[in-house]
Amino acid sequence: MIAINEKIRLAKPFLKWAGGKTQLLGEIENRLPNGFSTGQFITYVEPFVGGGAAFFYIAQNYPEIKKFYLYDVNSDLVNCYNAVKSKVKSLIKSLDEIESSFLSLNQENRKKFYLDIRKQFNHEKINNGGVEVAAKLIFLNKTCFNGLYRVNSKNEFNVPFGDYKNPKICDRENLLAVSEILQLAEIVCGDFIKSKKYINNKTFVYLDPPYRPLNATASFTSYSKDSFSEQDQIRLADFCREIERKGAKFLLSNSDPKNENKNDHFFENIFKGFDICRVKASRMINCKAIGRGQISELLITN
């Protein structure tokens, strides 16, 4: 496996995100299609960008790829990406101010401050975001419990305070580096299906959808008000067939239901005809013990 740290990686995900793929980058790199570094692929599409670990890695290590199309259904996340892309200086200024105010408080007042920013965020985001809202999301992400993003039925962010001693809130250097890389990208809010207009035979598509829960009580799929059902996983498999028909290459990651039930052939059935391999990963966002050890994940390619 290639040692990821030996390669250039300046800009890194600026948000903690459930299902972040930093730990799988080596496995992903090993499965990139033949011809990946020869100019055969000039566009990259990531329909479920989340924190964007794979995007940042590929954008900085494969200059042959000229254009990146990033999609996510989460409008708060997309607003944040676009603020980092287009207005990074004012974003840093706002975030710096929030950080200084927060760090000057004692722990009890920090919690009150957090709840106040959360309230403002939920109120202001209704009017379509902007830089201030983006700065608040980054602050909430760095100070909330476990770096989770979760909303209630009214689409209000409702994660409790995280109680960290000295959270790094405004990573100026990384935000500037991220902004530079994002100049190569279009970041769009919408369902994954909409990304198909950018896919052709010179495109590589990396898909990291919300996981199919490992068991009935796991709730990894609540990234946004629209959850990702089993029907959506099937819709996604059909989308992958369309990617194939367009002559593009894809790599898709998902949880492996065989961790729980050896006889669960869901993915073998819906991805019949594609290559399915299993790699080891540690599941981190779930607080339950079952999610903490080494589990196997699926990487599916055409």
Ligand SMILES: C[S@@+](CC[C@H](N)C(=O)[O-])C[C@H]1O[C@@H](n2cnc3c(N)ncnc32)[C@H](O)[C@@H]1O
């Ligand atoms: C597993 S996360 C992606 C994590 C990402 N690979 C990373 O490294 O952080 C899945 C993402 O899909 C998004 N999502 C959920 N349903 C979607 C849909 N129908 N279309 C596009 N994106 C969707 C979620 O908002 C979430 O950000």
